[in-house]
Amino acid sequence: MTGGVRVWALHLAVLVALALAPLVVPPYHATNLARIMVLAVFAMGYNIAFGYTGLLSLGHALLLAAGMYATGLLVAHGGWTAGPALLAGALAGAGVAFVVGLLALRTTGAAFMIVTLMFAQAGYLTILYFGDLTRGDEGFTLAREARTLFGLDLVTDATRYSAALALFAAGLIGCLLLVRSRTGRVLVAVRENSERTRMLGYDPFRARLLALTLSGLYAGTAGAAYALLFGYVGASFATVQYSVLALLWVLLGGAGTVLGPLVGTLVMFYLVDFAGNLTDATLFVVGAALILLILFARTGLLGTLRARALAWLP
Amino acid sequence: MAALTPLLKARGLKRHFGGVKAVDGVGLDLGPTGVHALIGPNGAGKSTLVGLLSGRITADAGIIEFAGRDITRLPAHARVRLGIAYTFQVTSIYPRLSVEDNVTLAVRHPSGDVTTAARAALARVGLDIHARQIAGDLSYGHQRLLELAMGLALTPRLLILDEPTQGLAAGEIAGFSALVRDVARDASVLLIEHNMDVVMDLADRITVLDFGRVLASGTPDAIRKDRAVQAAYLGA
Numbered sequence: 001m002t003g004g005v006r007v008w009a010l011h012l013a014v015l016v017a018l019a020l021a022p023l024v025v026p027p028y029h030a031t032n033l034a035r036i037m038v039l040a041v042f043a044m045g046y047n048i049a050f051g052y053t054g055l056l057s058l059g060h061a062l063l064l065a066a067g068m069y070a071t072g073l074l075v076a077h078g079g080w081t082a083g084p085a086l087l088a089g090a091l092a093g094a095g096v097a098f099v100v101g102l103l104a105l106r107t108t109g110a111a112f113m114i115v116t117l118m119f120a121q122a123g124y125l126t127i128l129y130f131g132d133l134t135r136g137d138e139g140f141t142l143a144r145e146a147r148t149l150f151g152l153d154l155v156t157d158a159t160r161y162s163a164a165l166a167l168f169a170a171g172l173i174g175c176l177l178l179v180r181s182r183t184g185r186v187l188v189a190v191r192e193n194s195e196r197t198r199m200l201g202y203d204p205f206r207a208r209l210l211a212l213t214l215s216g217l218y219a220g221t222a223g224a225a226y227a228l229l230f231g232y233v234g235a236s237f238a239t240v241q242y243s244v245l246a247l248l249w250v251l252l253g254g255a256g257t258v259l260g261p262l263v264g265t266l267v268m269f270y271l272v273d274f275a276g277n278l279t280d281a282t283l284f285v286v287g288a289a290l291i292l293l294i295l296f297a298r299t300g301l302l303g304t305l306r307a308r309a310l311a312w313l314p
Numbered sequence: 315m316a317a318l319t320p321l322l323k324a325r326g327l328k329r330h331f332g333g334v335k336a337v338d339g340v341g342l343d344l345g346p347t348g349v350h351a352l353i354g355p356n357g358a359g360k361s362t363l364v365g366l367l368s369g370r371i372t373a374d375a376g377i378i379e380f381a382g383r384d385i386t387r388l389p390a391h392a393r394v395r396l397g398i399a400y401t402f403q404v405t406s407i408y409p410r411l412s413v414e415d416n417v418t419l420a421v422r423h424p425s426g427d428v429t430t431a432a433r434a435a436l437a438r439v440g441l442d443i444h445a446r447q448i449a450g451d452l453s454y455g456h457q458r459l460l461e462l463a464m465g466l467a468l469t470p471r472l473l474i475l476d477e478p479t480q481g482l483a484a485g486e487i488a489g490f491s492a493l494v495r496d497v498a499r500d501a502s503v504l505l506i507e508h509n510m511d512v513v514m515d516l517a518d519r520i521t522v523l524d525f526g527r528v529l530a531s532g533t534p535d536a537i538r539k540d541r542a543v544q545a546a547y548l549g550a
Contacts, residue, residue: 186419188411193406196402196407196408198390198394199394200420200464201392201422201468203391
């Protein structure tokens with residue numbers, strides 16, 4: 001019981017710290033934080049599939065883009081309001097993940113990586129193919145007046161930050177509930193020993209499909225929220241770069257830790273930001289950071305912390 | 315015994331791998347309680363047969379009935395839910411989880427205290443004092459017992475033990491035999507075993523496989539006296 005209290009206290013403290021952050025940090029960083037929180041929702045979704053269930057996907061950009069484009073196109077061309085469009089984006093992410101999962105989960109390991117990568121590339125090319133609607137690589141912006149949710153103007157810094165925080169908090173609490181539930185333990189069991197899990201009466205395919213669909217729900221929601229909060233929908237989010245970024249954020253923060261995705265996204269974001277002040281070769285700095293990570297903290301920042309000191313960290 | 319309807323009934327089971335007739339028309343009846351041993355030389359088809367019964371391998375032909383229900387096409391995980399538990403020949407646990415978490419995953423109470431049930435299964439194999447340890451750190455013998463505890467935690471009606479004493483010390487085997495005898499009081503145990511002392515000590519019935527077929531089936535005494543078995547296997 002005390003273990004449970006400690007876990008909830010830590011995660012609520014992180015949420016409170018995020019809520020107080022705009023009061024102390026300059027607006028530039030507050031906007032960054034809003035962006036980081038939305039992208040961290042994407043990373044949390046990736047973590048459910050990869051960190052907890054062991055599904056190494058290279059196609060999560062497709063799920064992010066599914067949410068982003070579902071919401072963006074419905075608002076821009078369908079005249080939908082933000083609320084229903086956000087819901088549609090979330091469901092688009094989950095729906096695409098479910099369908100891709102039905103096919104891709106027939107494979108494992110390297111084959112699964114390749115199949116998910118191919119699906120994502122097909123998605124990216126589809127966006128380019130329907131250039132009349134999507135405006136291809138260039139993307140499109142959402143009209144200011146469309147970006148209002150429950151009467152809140154998402155364009156202003158304060159409401160945008162609050163909306164990003166609310167979304168992140170929902171994602172974080174959802175993830176925490178999941179991994180502490182019996183279902184969450186079965187996902188870990190599938191990751192650790194799939195055949196054993198099957199012979200304990202669980203269907204590993206079903207568990208993986210559930211994990212991937214939930215992962216898609218997170219990714220789709222993040223994409224939809226990004227479109228509404230930052231007013232831009234572009235094909236770059238559907239490129240393999242974003243699939244790899246999700247993987248890197250999770251690896252950096254600690255795969256299979258609830259807070260890892262936030263930590264990884266935050267650290268990587270500011271690493272790139274910091275490197276940008278020194279050199280144009282920001283990816284060089286990112287690469288160096290990752291090599292250091294592999295050499296000295298293979299389980300990521302929080303994974304290492306958990307192994308060294310905080311065994312109770314979920 | 316013969317008057318009882320069998321818990322598991324297999325007829326005409328076949329499974330060929332290429333040209334190899336691993337299981338070639340096997341029939342088997344298992345009662346609701348007692349130990350039924352499956353013996354035979356290496357490559358006789360024992361592991362393939364229990365693979366077919368547990369659902370890890372699909373049959374080319376034949377039918378399997380469990381508690382009066384045709385389960386031939388049922389996937390392995392669904393058979394586990396019906397009460398067929400399988401313990402692996404090569405120890406298969408979750409080495410990075412705690413001993414208790416390993417067993418907890420096997421407990422399937424819709425309601426009730428999962429932890430209590432897990433502890434009870436651990437106590438039965440004598441591993442309760444190691445509950446908090448990481449499973450991968452246990453000795454080999456203890457990992458075998460953990461595997462058995464996971465099987466018990468499933469509260470099976472049929473427990474399939476695939477060479478459970480392999481690698482156990484003599485002292486551990488005695489404890490293990492006592493445990494199996496206890497389990498067999500209210501569940502059916504199908505035991506694949508190479509150690510003849512264990513087989514003759516535990517088994518109520520024995521089926522001998524050779525080249526994928528049933529060579530003989532009967533009580534331990536009958537099997538001991540069977541000439542075909544002696545010639546093929548026991549080395550008369």
